[in-house]
Amino acid sequence: MERSLVLIKPDAMQRGLDGAIITRLEGEGLKLVALKRLQIDKALAQKHYAIHKDKPFFQGLIDYISSAPIVAAVFAGENAVAVIRKAMGATDPTKAEAGTIRADFGTDIERNAVHGSDSVETAEREIGFFFNEDEIGDY
Numbered sequence: 309m310e311r312s313l314v315l316i317k318p319d320a321m322q323r324g325l326d327g328a329i330i331t332r333l334e335g336e337g338l339k340l341v342a343l344k345r346l347q348i349d350k351a352l353a354q355k356h357y358a359i360h361k362d363k364p365f366f367q368g369l370i371d372y373i374s375s376a377p378i379v380a381a382v383f384a385g386e387n388a389v390a391v392i393r394k395a396m397g398a399t400d401p402t403k404a405e406a407g408t409i410r411a412d413f414g415t416d417i418e419r420n421a422v423h424g425s426d427s428v429e430t431a432e433r434e435i436g437f438f439f440n441e442d443e444i445g446d447y
Contacts, residue, residue: 318376319419342382
């Protein structure tokens with residue numbers, strides 16, 4: 309069964325949208341197999357977003373994701389990565405398809421409510437940043 313990481317970002321948390329986002333993803337047939345609320349420190353943020361380290365928005369992204377608590381979740385299911393990517397919509401909420409999480413809850417390209425892994429390989433690496441295997445259950 310494929311797994312993927314989802315981060316519910318500070319903007320969504322500040323507006324109390326974590327439950328609605330989790331419910332939407334479960335409604336896609338995915339199982340929530342790990343969940344925690346945490347404050348990301350800058351070191352973890354830099355590790356998580358290392359792929360963007362040479363981009364001009366990197367420091368702003370690090371400052372933002374570490375500015376307030378987030379929810380980290382692992383969802384499992386058939387084609388979990390693709391299902392989550394489709395449910396989230398485009399990174400820029402103004403370009404996201406109507407009815408997607410980002411179209412409904414995102415406010416701009418940075419404050420777009422959620423992060424989801426972009427591949428199975430990335431998902432496994434990202435899950436390891438936030439969870440130990442013994443924190444991930446299946447049912």
